Amino acid sequence: MKFGNTTVLDQVSFALSDGESVAVTGPSGSGKSTLLSIVGLLLQPTAGVVKFDGRQVTPKQRRSRILDGSISWVFQTTNCIGSRSVFDNVALALRASGVRPQAELIESALAAVGLRGFENRMARTLSGGELQRVCIARAAVTRPRLLFADEPTGQLDRSTSEAVLEALHQARSSGASMLIATHDQMVVESCDRSLGIEEITRRL
Amino acid sequence: MNRSRTWRVLDLGREATKNMAASWLRTLLLLAISAGAGAYALVADGNALRDLAEAQQRFARAGGYVVTIQADQSSGFATASVERGKCLALGSIDGVVSAGTSTTTGVTRLARAPSVPIQSVEVDPETLAIWSGRYGLNQTIASEPGAVVALGPGLASDFGMIEGDEVSITEQRFRVAHVLQEISRNPRAERWIVFVGRASDDAQQCWIEFEPQAFPAGESLVRGWFASAGPVTVTRLAEPAVLGIDPAKQLAGRPEGRAWMAAGLVVTGSLWLTIWFRRSEMALYQTVGTSKSQLLIMYQLEAGLVALVGALGAATWVFATSLAGVNQIDSQIGPILLWQLTAGAATVALLGPLPVLLSRDRLAEQLKDR
Numbered sequence: 092m093k094f095g096n097t098t099v100l101d102q103v104s105f106a107l108s109d110g111e112s113v114a115v116t117g118p119s120g121s122g123k124s125t126l127l128s129i130v131g132l133l134l135q136p137t138a139g140v141v142k143f144d145g146r147q148v149t150p151k152q153r154r155s156r157i158l159d160g161s162i163s164w165v166f167q168t169t170n171c172i173g174s175r176s177v178f179d180n181v182a183l184a185l186r187a188s189g190v191r192p193q194a195e196l197i198e199s200a201l202a203a204v205g206l207r208g209f210e211n212r213m214a215r216t217l218s219g220g221e222l223q224r225v226c227i228a229r230a231a232v233t234r235p236r237l238l239f240a241d242e243p244t245g246q247l248d249r250s251t252s253e254a255v256l257e258a259l260h261q262a263r264s265s266g267a268s269m270l271i272a273t274h275d276q277m278v279v280e281s282c283d284r285s286l287g288i289e290e291i292t293r294r295l
Numbered sequence: 296m297n298r299s300r301t302w303r304v305l306d307l308g309r310e311a312t313k314n315m316a317a318s319w320l321r322t323l324l325l326l327a328i329s330a331g332a333g334a335y336a337l338v339a340d341g342n343a344l345r346d347l348a349e350a351q352q353r354f355a356r357a358g359g360y361v362v363t364i365q366a367d368q369s370s371g372f373a374t375a376s377v378e379r380g381k382c383l384a385l386g387s388i389d390g391v392v393s394a395g396t397s398t399t400t401g402v403t404r405l406a407r408a409p410s411v412p413i414q415s416v417e418v419d420p421e422t423l424a425i426w427s428g429r430y431g432l433n434q435t436i437a438s439e440p441g442a443v444v445a446l447g448p449g450l451a452s453d454f455g456m457i458e459g460d461e462v463s464i465t466e467q468r469f470r471v472a473h474v475l476q477e478i479s480r481n482p483r484a485e486r487w488i489v490f491v492g493r494a495s496d497d498a499q500q501c502w503i504e505f506e507p508q509a510f511p512a513g514e515s516l517v518r519g520w521f522a523s524a525g526p527v528t529v530t531r532l533a534e535p536a537v538l539g540i541d542p543a544k545q546l547a548g549r550p551e552g553r554a555w556m557a558a559g560l561v562v563t564g565s566l567w568l569t570i571w572f573r574r575s576e577m578a579l580y581q582t583v584g585t586s587k588s589q590l591l592i593m594y595q596l597e598a599g600l601v602a603l604v605g606a607l608g609a610a611t612w613v614f615a616t617s618l619a620g621v622n623q624i625d626s627q628i629g630p631i632l633l634w635q636l637t638a639g640a641a642t643v644a645l646l647g648p649l650p651v652l653l654s655r656d657r658l659a660e661q662l663k664d665r
Contacts, residue, residue, distance in 0.1 A: 128659055157584035158301055170579045170662050174317035186310070187583040189301040229583070241659065 092125055093137045099125050103139070105286060107237070112260070112269040114279040117288030123272035124241050126288070130270060131164060131239040132156060143237075158188050163235035165259070167242040169222035171229075173215035177201065180214050181229045188233055200232040201225075204258035220251030224258045231262030238263055240271040244278060256281055302585060307593040315597060321569055322601070325562070329605020330612065332561045333639060336554035337613045337632050341624035343551035344631060351507050351542040356428050358480040359540070360392075360510045361532035364501040364521060377521055379419070379494055382501035385520065386421055390509025395421030396498030403488060406463035408454065415464075415488045423473070423491065425502045426481045443472035443492075449485040464488065480532060507542065555635040559642030562605065566598055566647035577654050578661035591651045598647030602640035610636060 092100040099122040115123050128134040130141055132153040140147045156162050171180045182192035204224040244252035256278055263269050279285045315322040366376050385394035396419050403415040451474040460471045478484045505513040521527045535541035580590055617624045
């Protein structure tokens with residue numbers, strides 16, 4: 092992957108199995124987020140292909156892949172609409188997918204991330220860790236087959252990170268695969284395996 | 296999971312209103328800006344239109360919408376006259392205030408001053424109505440029984456005659472039915488004797504006064520009205536340059552007529568500013584599968600609501616303050632003001648959400664925008 096004259100990733104190749112959780116590690120600026128963005132169809136690679144179920148996919152198919160429940164994201168920055176309730180923030184993913192936001196579906200997603208009873212709270216009144224868990228609930232409520240998480244604990248303290256990590260693994264209890272970019276050793280240890288950017292490159 | 300069609304317009308409308316209600320302070324601010332800008336545009340143009348209406352009345356009183364028709368003397372036609380019947384028939388056409396003929400009949404003399412030559416003219420009552428600039432005068436004179444004359448004010452003053460006097464003209468007695476008080480449209484009648492209702496079928500001049508809005512079309516059509524009898528000369532009684540007023544040009548060129556544009560751009564700019572602070576929200580919607588076109592519709596519905604409620608607020612405020620006497624907005628200019636509001640609101644609804652199209656495609660980065 093090139094940005095102008097800078098090559099960030101070169102000849103990277105790896106596969107992710109059904110239900111597998113993989114941590115992508117590496118120093119800052121090594122291209123972890125770029126790799127997630129490419130695999131998660133947020134970025135078009137300057138060379139190479141991404142395959143889903145053996146078929147090539149591109150960012151042009153991003154929306155249809157979101158809407159058919161193939162992929163979902165959790166980002167480092169906690170993105171919620173602060174002026175809306177927790178329920179509305181989670182329901183957003185369902186509404187966008189054309190699914191009626193039933194209360195039990197949303198309550199169950201929130202319960203899975205430890206936020207039972209938070210439905211009517213305004214998002215702006217939540218702490219950073221709680222907000223991140225709302226984002227995880229929103230990403231998981233559509234039951235995606237593949238969940239991307241870009242440093243989801245990057246801005247959180249140790250105990251909050253633990254809660255968020257548990258929420259992430261709970262959220263994919265339906266069998267979702269997960270690719271997670273992280274610096275956090277605790278996150279790495281919680282995954283089935285880890286891939287260092289240099290390690291990936293070396294495999295070429 | 297049962298997935299139906301994603302984000303129908305109704306759903307986007309609900310989402311837009313939920314966002315507006317949730318961020319009520321932002322919404323309130325935008326509504327206040329929208330209503331304020333709309334009210335400013337309405338009051339500015341309302342006042343300009345009221346001033347122009349007054350200018351139009353002054354223009355009409357001065358004869359700005361009066362033309363005279365006379366046979367083209369150089370045409371070589373034997374009659375060199377206009378048909379009285381055709382001239383009077385114009386009076387029953389929509390957009391024509393009055394139409395009547397006048398014919399100069401030469402010099403006549405009063406029995407009380409046989410040495411003073413006086414110009415005499417035969418006119419229709421409608422002609423006097425045009426000269427005076429006062430509607431309804433023709434009715435008064437037409438209903439007078441017997442032989443009557445009207446006198447120019449200078450003549451009446453010179454000989455000490457008043458309405459109701461009897462005068463002897465060339466051995467015939469006439470009653471002075473009227474002393475012309477207002478002849479600003481025909482100052483030459485100052486010392487004329489005017490025989491009312493004695494105009495001949497072939498007249499020298501046809502006088503026509505139009506309603507202001509019918510003037511431009513009427514002026515160009517009237518030439519064809521008399522064309523069968525030969526070419527005619529159409530003369531404006533008073534040119535705008537002479538009167539120093541041209542209401543039609545002033546109406547078309549008034550800067551306040553574009554106040555809707557200024558108001559619309561103010562509200563649009565405010566919307567752009569709020570959208571700038573909602574970049575991460577836009578990215579968030581996209582990460583859950585909302586397309587840019589759906590986002591555009593949602594923000595357009597928000598902008599449309601802001602514009603509509605603001606416009607209604609502006610109209611209500613202007614109406615209420617007019618009732619209270621703070622503004623003097625004439626109800627007859629309502630359609631123009633309605634156009635102002637509609638055009639301004641449409642500008643806001645169309646241009647307000649455009650920054651959505653300029654939002655970045657790199658969602659991960661846009662999510663970090665605050």
